[in-house]
Amino acid sequence: MTKRDRVIAAIEKKDVDGIPSCFSLHFPHGNERGDACVKAHLDFFRETDGDISKIMNENLVPPPATGRSDYPEAYDDIPSFDCSTPFVKAQLECTRRIIDASPSDSFFLGTLHGICASGIHPMMEAGVSYELSREIEIESLRKDEKRVLSAFRRIADGLCELVKGYKDAGVDAVYYAALGGEWRYLDKEDFDKWFRPFDIQIMKAIKESGLYCFLHICKDRLEMERYRGYEEYADVVNWGVYEAPYSLEEGRKLFPGKTVMGGLPSRHGLLVDGSDAEIRSGVKNIVETFGRKGFILGADCTLATEQDMHKLRVAIETAREC
Numbered sequence: 254m255t256k257r258d259r260v261i262a263a264i265e266k267k268d269v270d271g272i273p274s275c276f277s278l279h280f281p282h283g284n285e286r287g288d289a290c291v292k293a294h295l296d297f298f299r300e301t302d303g304d305i306s307k308i309m310n311e312n313l314v315p316p317p318a319t320g321r322s323d324y325p326e327a328y329d330d331i332p333s334f335d336c337s338t339p340f341v342k343a344q345l346e347c348t349r350r351i352i353d354a355s356p357s358d359s360f361f362l363g364t365l366h367g368i369c370a371s372g373i374h375p376m377m378e379a380g381v382s383y384e385l386s387r388e389i390e391i392e393s394l395r396k397d398e399k400r401v402l403s404a405f406r407r408i409a410d411g412l413c414e415l416v417k418g419y420k421d422a423g424v425d426a427v428y429y430a431a432l433g434g435e436w437r438y439l440d441k442e443d444f445d446k447w448f449r450p451f452d453i454q455i456m457k458a459i460k461e462s463g464l465y466c467f468l469h470i471c472k473d474r475l476e477m478e479r480y481r482g483y484e485e486y487a488d489v490v491n492w493g494v495y496e497a498p499y500s501l502e503e504g505r506k507l508f509p510g511k512t513v514m515g516g517l518p519s520r521h522g523l524l525v526d527g528s529d530a531e532i533r534s535g536v537k538n539i540v541e542t543f544g545r546k547g548f549i550l551g552a553d554c555t556l557a558t559e560q561d562m563h564k565l566r567v568a569i570e571t572a573r574e575c
Contacts, residue, residue: 254269254270254271255358256273256304256305256356256358256359256360257358257359257360257425258358259271259273259304260273260304260305260360260425260549261360261425263512263547263548263549264465264488264489264512264549265512266512266546266547267546268545268546269545269546271572271573271574271575272540272545272548272549272550272572272573272575273304273305273360273549273550273572273573274303274304274305274549274550274551274568274569274572274573275303275304275305275307275362275491275514275549275550275551276301276303276307276551276552276556276565276568276569277307277309277364277555277556278297278555278556278557278558278560279309279311279555279558280293280294280297280309280311280558281293281558284311285311285312285343286311286312286343286344286346286347287347290311290347290351291347291350291351291354294306294308294309294347294351295351295354295355297562298355298359300562300566301562301565301566301569302566302569302570303569304360304549304569304573305360305361305362305549306351306355306359306360306361306362307362307364307428308347308348308351308352308361308362308363308364308424309364310344310363310364310365310366312340312341312343312344312347313340313366313371313374313377313378314331314334314340314371314372314374314375314378314408314411315340315374315375315378316375316376316378316379317330317331317375318330318332322376322379324376324389324390324392324393325393325394325396325397325400325401326400327375328393328400328401328403328404329400329403329404331375331404331407331408332407333407333410333411334407334411334414335411335414336414336415336417336418338411341411341414341415341418344415344418345415345418345419345421345422348361348363348418348419348422348423348424349422349423352422352423352424360425360426361423361424361425361426362424362425362426362427362428362467363419363422363424363426363427363428364427364428364430365412365415365416365419365427365428365429365430365455365459366412366430367412367429367430367431367432367433367448367451367452367455368405368408368409368412368433368448368451368452368455369390369431369432369433369448370430370432371408371412372390372401372404372405372408373386373387373389373390376389376390387435387438388438391438391439391443394443394447398447401447402447405447405451406451408451409451409454409455412455412458413454413455413458416455416458416459416462416464417458417462419462419464420462420463420464424464425464425465426464426465426466426467426488426489427459427464427465427466427467428467428469429452429455429456429459429466429467429468429469429487430469430471431448431452431468431469431470431480431483432470432471432472433447433448433452433479434470434472434475434476434477434479434480435472435473435474435475435476436474436475436476437474441476441478441479444479445479449479452483453483453486456468456483456486456487457486459486460486465488465489466486466487466488466489467487467488467489467490467491467514468480468483468484468486468487468489468490468491469491469492469554470490470491470492470493470497471492471493471496471553471554472493472496473493473496473497474497475492475493475496475497475499477492477497477499477503477504477507478507480492480507480508481507483508484507484508484509484510484511487508487511488511488512489511489512489513489514489549490504490508490511490512490513490514491513491514491515491551492504492515492553493553493554494515494516494518494553495518495521495522495553496518496519496553496554501513501515501516501539501542501543502543505543511547512547512548512549513543513547513548513549514548514549514550514551515549515550515551515552515553516536516539516543516548516550516551516552517535517536517539517550517551517552517553517568518552518553519552519553519554519555519556519557520553520556520557523535523536523564523568524552524556524560524561524564524565524568525557525561525564527564529564529567532564532567532568532571533567533571536550536568536571536572536575537571537575540572540575545575550568550569550572
């Protein structure tokens with residue numbers, strides 16, 4: 254099987270000649286676009302030899318051009334966007350160049366940040382921390398729901414345009430990062446009202462485009478039940494098994510019939526301090542416990558930028574031998 258054949262077989266829950274893998278990390282600052290972005294991806298793909306070539310997206314929704322930073326009012330300044338908008342255009346240019354320079358048997362996965370994350374990126378790009386950005390986002394929704402949801406609609410529509418751009422660029426699938434499920438920020442009722450409709454809109458756009466949809470759920474202290482029903486629009490589901498925490502077996506029950514991706518922690522454990530023998534044993538145990546069908550080896554989330562590539566390659570090669 255080629256890498257692409259192997260991944261598609263896993264997604265469709267068919268027999269595979271080895272377990273495929275998908276891992277990614279945020280490259281050092283300065284690799285967000287242009288030649289540096291392309292080189293960083295190609296080097297990573299070559300060093301690790303993973304089955305899925307995940308194209309990162311560091312071209313985030315930018316801060317309002319007005320420079321206004323008072324929320325929720327600043328949400329008015331977030332404009333509509335499409336594939337001709339500079340930050341989207343930059344992402345698609347990198348995507349096309351990476352695909353053009355990669356082996357033809359690769360399986361390409363384009364990254365798309367969900368509505369919760371995209372709603373805070375203008376703040377984070379302006380230097381506000383993740384935690385504070387999340388608090389501002391929720392406080393803004395509570396203070397002026399209509400204003401913020403109007404901005405969310407513009408963002409969601411723009412992300413659906415990015416899906417079309419990814420399709421045209423040649424990706425096989427979109428990795429949709431659906432943040433927002435942490436119970437400490439809001440309850441399920443507000444999650445269902447503020448985030449779920451936009452998540453579903455974008456995931457439906459992915460499916461309707463003919464691409465596979467990889468649903469990614471991350472961050473700690475998650476209430477995973479909030480995502481029940483999302484599997485209708487996803488082909489593969491990946492979440493923080495160790496981060497949430499929520500086991501592979503629990504996830505298989507929550508998302509019945511879906512291929513599961515994961516099994517390893519991203520910032521501790523085998524990929525950080527395991528020996529080669531420990532990594533091989535650990536990966537084999539994960540596969541034996543979960544089963545070979547409908548499984549892709551991965552991690553809770555992105556790996557540390559300083560990840561030891563040798564350890565990662567040992568895990569990938571071991572999975573492919575299972």
